Amino acid sequence: MSHPSPRRTRDPARKQAAILAAARAVFAERGYENATIREIARRAGVTHGLVVLHFSTKEQLFVAATTPDPESLFKGVLDDDVTKLPERIAASFVHRMEASDGADPVIALIRSAAGDQQAAKALLQTLQQTAVDGYARVLDIPDLATRVNMMGAHLIGVAFSRYVLADGPVAAMSPDELIARLTTTIRTILFD
Amino acid sequence: MSHPSPRRTRDPARKQAAILAAARAVFAERGYENATIREIARRAGVTHGLVVLHFSTKEQLFVAATTPDPESLFKGVLDDDVTKLPERIAASFVHRMEASDGADPVIALIRSAAGDQQAAKALLQTLQQTAVDGYARVLDIPDLATRVNMMGAHLIGVAFSRYVLADGPVAAMSPDELIARLTTTIRTILFD
Known part of the structure; x- marks a missing residue:
């Protein structure tokens, strides 16, 4: 055995x-x-x-289970070549979501926002803080937290259409097309 | 009486x-x-x-109650001056959401996605189709439906952070700052 x-x-x-x-x-x-x-x-x-x-x-179990490991979250994303950061964020997000089979923190976040919202708020705070801490290692811009949170909101909305409701053109497009569109949007949100 | x-x-x-x-x-x-x-x-x-x-x-009541009236949805938004369309979409969205007191179709959509998803899918389809039909009146671009749906995903994500969970920098910024940031992102999603 x-x-x-x-x-x-x-x-x-x-x-x-x-x-x-x-x-x-x-x-x-x-x-x-x-x-x-x-x-x-x-x-x-x-x-x-x-x-x-x-x-x-249940709330403590939810936060423990859904909090992502920063090392795996940022694997291959953080790099000194900041000009290609949007491409790497977009590709990492799409590949992670496509492989997650629904068991991703972002999916859990969306599906926890209907009722009592303490658990959802705790998870959103953790996800956003993890993201801000990570990008602060490679980006030096004054409104970093706001930009990273706007990017997070964008990815949550895309996950909502594509991976939770799985409906419409956002769900139907290929992973590569989604990566290309997200790259453009993320570049605008972070740098424009 | x-x-x-x-x-x-x-x-x-x-x-x-x-x-x-x-x-x-x-x-x-x-x-x-x-x-x-x-x-x-x-x-x-x-x-x-x-x-x-x-x-x-309950599902039929949900769809009837949450389906927006296209005339009020696009009031002041559709206009021949397409260069300022992103500003008008951003301002209309933010003003509508700020005044909605939580009773907006986008809020209902987010809060319906946790359990049985047929109602949420029906509402997402209605909202996205209404948006595509509206913008088709003033925009002539080949991938209009995809771009409008990506914009819709972005607005859903922003509504999620700011109006449903109401937490973090996206919730804390002023309506005017949010309109300015959304204008930039919407311009990229629709035209870049």
Whole structure:
């Protein structure tokens, strides 16, 4: 038995990782309001009590599960050649979203904004702060936070049409066309 | 009694208008999933049965209540001077949203995307088609639908941060600053 199923693991770190992975999937599929700790526990193969022991509340589990790792978020994006930054941001966003199978923080964010909004606000703040901190490493412009937040708003809107509702021309265009259009818009938002 | 309260009106057209106004408010406040016909009926001062008689289902009531009137949507926006179109779109959007008190179709759209998405898709299609039809009256560009839908995605993302979650720099900036930033982005999306 060299590959124990995640449903049967006894390793605490593995259990925690299994809970977070199950939470990401359930929050993305159902939205924050309709997600339950019970279903997350079931999918992770652990007890309801263990999830509560590790994460206390649904909101805390949501933030822990959906907060992206900055290193993976900015992989290949931050670079001294700032003139090509819009291309790299656009390509990284589209490739990440296309591969995410719906379990991306931006999707979770959109699907958590319907009901009680504390969880959604906490996630938006985390995402935007992570983005501002990252771009501050390569960009030195006075209204950086505002520009990065406007860019974030743009990407949220595109994700809404293309990946959440998946409807209309924004959803139908090829990844390459989307990258080209986003590159132009991101360049304007960051530098014009 | 020259000003009968809307709770007591006997005029069918008025009752229908009262139902639609109550529906707009309830869908915007609670999101699609949490809105109930019962609460909409109560706020409109009519019976549950009358709402069902007029609109059959919650989804049909949602689409009827949130579909914007194209004339009011494009008031002051469509004009032969196309060079200033981005300014007029940006100003119209911001003024409409600032005055909407949360009861705008774009807010309803965002707050309906968490659960069952048929209602949200129907509303997104209606909003985008209305926009494409409107701008086709003054713009003659081959990929108009794609550009208008990308602009729509941008406005949805801005509304998400500023008017739904109401958090961060996008929510904090003045209406005039937002109009100036949107004008630049919209010009790029429509014409670059």
